[in-house]
Amino acid sequence: MALKALDIYKLLPKTNCKECGDPTCLTFAMKLASGKGDLEKCPYLDENARRVLGASTRPPIQKVKIGVGERSFTVGEEFVLFRHEKTFYHPPGIMLGVTDTMDPSAITERVLQVRDEVMVRVGMDLRLNGIAIRNESRDPGKFADAVNAVESVADLPEVLIPDNPASLEAGLSICGHYRPLIHAADHNNYKDFCALAKKYGAGLVIRAPSLEGLSELSTLCAGEGVTALLFDLSSPSPSEYLRSATLARQYAITRTPPPMGYPVYCDTACFPDSGAALVLGVLKYGSVIVTDHLSASMKKALLTLRQNIYTDPQKPIQITPGLYRVGNPGKDAPVLLTVNFSLTYFTLQGYLEAARVPCFMLIADTEGMSVLTSVAAGKLNETVVKESLTRFGVDKEVSHRTLIIPGYAAPLSGRIEEETGWKVLVGPRDAAEIAEFLEKEWKPAHA
Ligand code: SF4
Numbered sequence: 001m002a003l004k005a006l007d008i009y010k011l012l013p014k015t016n017c018k019e020c021g022d023p024t025c026l027t028f029a030m031k032l033a034s035g036k037g038d039l040e041k042c043p044y045l046d047e048n049a050r051r052v053l054g055a056s057t058r059p060p061i062q063k064v065k066i067g068v069g070e071r072s073f074t075v076g077e078e079f080v081l082f083r084h085e086k087t088f089y090h091p092p093g094i095m096l097g098v099t100d101t102m103d104p105s106a107i108t109e110r111v112l113q114v115r116d117e118v119m120v121r122v123g124m125d126l127r128l129n130g131i132a133i134r135n136e137s138r139d140p141g142k143f144a145d146a147v148n149a150v151e152s153v154a155d156l157p158e159v160l161i162p163d164n165p166a167s168l169e170a171g172l173s174i175c176g177h178y179r180p181l182i183h184a185a186d187h188n189n190y191k192d193f194c195a196l197a198k199k200y201g202a203g204l205v206i207r208a209p210s211l212e213g214l215s216e217l218s219t220l221c222a223g224e225g226v227t228a229l230l231f232d233l234s235s236p237s238p239s240e241y242l243r244s245a246t247l248a249r250q251y252a253i254t255r256t257p258p259p260m261g262y263p264v265y266c267d268t269a270c271f272p273d274s275g276a277a278l279v280l281g282v283l284k285y286g287s288v289i290v291t292d293h294l295s296a297s298m299k300k301a302l303l304t305l306r307q308n309i310y311t312d313p314q315k316p317i318q319i320t321p322g323l324y325r326v327g328n329p330g331k332d333a334p335v336l337l338t339v340n341f342s343l344t345y346f347t348l349q350g351y352l353e354a355a356r357v358p359c360f361m362l363i364a365d366t367e368g369m370s371v372l373t374s375v376a377a378g379k380l381n382e383t384v385v386k387e388s389l390t391r392f393g394v395d396k397e398v399s400h401r402t403l404i405i406p407g408y409a410a411p412l413s414g415r416i417e418e419e420t421g422w423k424v425l426v427g428p429r430d431a432a433e434i435a436e437f438l439e440k441e442w443k444p445a446h447a
Contacts, residue, residue, distance in 0.1 A: 003053070005033040011049040012042065019043060060252045061261050064203045064228045066093060066130070066288070067157025068178050073129055075230070075287035076263040081253050087312035092282060093129035094302065095159050097269070097292035099136040100146035107149045115154040119303050122317050122342040126303040130157035132183075132267075132290040133171065138163040140170035147174045159183055159205075159290060165192055176200035181288060183265070184232050187217060194224035205265045205288075207232035211244055211251075215259050229262045230288060234270040238280055241266065245285045263287030282306050316368035317342040323392040324349070327358030331399040334359045334442050336427065336434075337385060338406055339366040339374050348431045355435030357442075360397060364388040371408040380409060382419035389420055404442075 009029035020041035022028040031037030032053065039045070039053055063077040073093045080086045096114050098107045111131055119126045131150050135143040143162055150158060151174060158180040162168040168182065177200060184205040185193035197204040204226055208214045214231050221229055231248060235241045251260035266286040271277035274291055275298055281289040282305050294302070311317055319340045326349060338348055340363050352359060364384050366374035374380035385403070389395065403422045405413060407429030417424050428437050 003033065005030045008032050008053060011045075011053060013044040015044070017044070059261075060255055061249075061263060062227060062229065063090075064181075064230060064263055064287075066159075066179060066181050066203055067155075069155050071129065071156050072179070073157060078249075079253070081249055083309060084313050087314070088310050090287070091306050091310040092286045093157065093288050094278075094306070095130045095132040095157070095288060095290045096128055096294060097132045097134060097290055098146065098150065099134040100139070100142040101136045102146070104145075104149045107146060108153050111150050111153040111156065114156055117299075119300060121304060121307060122346050123319065124307065124317070126307055128294075128299070128303075130159065132159035132161060134161045135163040135167045135171075138167070140164070140167040143167040144170040144174055147171045151175055151178075157181070159288065161290075165189065168193070168196060172196060172200055172202070176202065179203070181205060181230070181265075183267075185217070185221065187213070187220075190217060190221055191224060194221050194226045197226045197228070198224070203228040203230060205230045205232050211247060211260065214248075218259055218262060230265040231260075231262050232265045232267070234265070234267040236270055236272060238271060238273075238276060241271070241277075241280060242284055249285050266290070268292075278302050279305065282309060316370075318368035319345045319363060321363045321365040321388065321392075323394055323397065324361040324363060325358075326352045326361060327356070329358040329360050329397075331397070333398060334404055334438060335362055335394060335398060335402070336360070336404045337362045337364060337388070337409070339364060339369060339371050339380060341366065341368050341370045341374075344370055344431075348434065351431045351434045355438065357435065357438050359438075360394070362388055362392065362394060362403070371406045375409050375412065380412070382412060382415040385412075385416050386420045389422065 009026050012025040012029055014025050016024045020028050028037060028042060059077040059079060061076040061078045063074055065072060065074045075090050075093060077090060078088055096110050098110050114128045114131060133146050133150060158175055160168060160171045160180050161183045162171055179202055181203045182193060182197055184207045186207055193204060206214060206217045206221060206229055208217050218229055233241055233244045245264050248260045248264065264285050265288045266281040267290040268274040268277035269292055274293055278289060278291055282302065319342050321340050336359060338344055338361060345363060364380060366379040369377060369379050401422045402425060404425045404427045407427055410426045413424040413426055425441060428434060
């Protein structure tokens with residue numbers, strides 16, 4: 001069971017020496033209790049404290065890093081069962097599959113897709129994460145060639161899926177030092193796989209017919225010195241995946257034995273419907289998800305879904321309040337007020353750019369709330385609008401005094417006019433109608 005801060009504090013030296021980087025032992029205890037502290041930072045723990053705290057203060061799900069360099073990513077280290085309880089921290093790595101029976105040019109094409117294709121959404125770059133290499137030929141030499149073909153194009157995180165130990169060694173001899181993920185150890189081969197994972201510092205996927213088997217195998221691997229493990233829960237049955245992934249997370253979060261605190265690996269090739277499997281993997285605890293087929297539309301949907309699930313539900317993605325330019329606006333350009341919820345900002349900006357109307361966007365600080373919510377919660381009001389106009393010097397940028405407010409903020413129009421002295425035009429509720437609105441309503445007379 002997880003210990004509370006005061007229980008942890010009782011086991012600390014209580015000298016407040018600050019060597020851990022925290023001002024007091026109590027602060028250090030609080031960090032450990034929230035899973036954010038590092039036990040190793042206190043050099044004065046006795047053996048008993050180290051043993052008790054070691055088990056109860058590590059994150060309930062083991063952190064595993066995959067790859068090296070810019071595109072490396074971390075999985076695990078999650079603390080809750082449902083995202084609304086706190087947040088999910090580490091989005092799953094989506095790995096595009098290649099096989100060693102593919103033509104090298106086809107491998108290159110897929111690697112370039114992962115390396116170069118970026119989808120920008122609410123100001124964030126969304127991409128696939130890496131390449132999974134399958135040893136379909138069962139031949140170590142061909143497997144090594146495929147790994148080489150991937151390596152020669154990009155430094156991307158890799159999953160090695162060898163058919164046999166010789167293929168694994170051949171693959172690792174090429175990319176072993178770039179921290180690939182190895183798939184997969186079982187009860188028969190775990191000693192050999194652990195030895196290689198240890199030698200290269202690689203993460204290891206383990207598989208067993210049941211959760212109990214995985215739990216037992218994880219203990220055996222830990223005994224071999226390998227704890228950067230992932231549970232392979234891929235299954236031909238989506239309901240079975242859902243059941244086992246949910247149970248594993250429940251056991252992990254509640255720290256109920258048997259040991260289940262490891263991230264989940266999900267290979268969609270096992271499922272009858274890879275699209276449904278991808279969605280299921282993102283929604284329900286997949287940490288590394290492998291797919292061989294990903295259409296452009298599915299990719300877009302999947303990256304959007306992943307971004308939404310791994311956004312802190314208590315902290316919307318925000319844009320810095322300010323005065324933003326669309327195109328090259330002059331003194332007579334319209335000024336459109338909106339909120340600093342990123343999705344609202346980028347949606348409106350997209351429609352304004354498409355409309356080719358140079359203008360100013362005045363972004364008020366509404367703590368990341370949408371227009372409707374911020375009006376209801378009083379976060380968008382006449383005082384905030386007045387402050388924004390003054391703080392961002394809007395009157396110096398334009399020669400007129402007309403402000404276009406979002407349709408959902410219409411109830412504020414009178415109060416904004418009174419408070420600011422600016423004339424208010426109520427814009428549409430739907431950003432998609434902004435071009436038509438400006439064409440009809442924005443007359444030179446306003447300027
Ligand atoms: Fe306390 Fe250890 Fe931190 Fe010193 S290093 S303040 S003893 S927790």
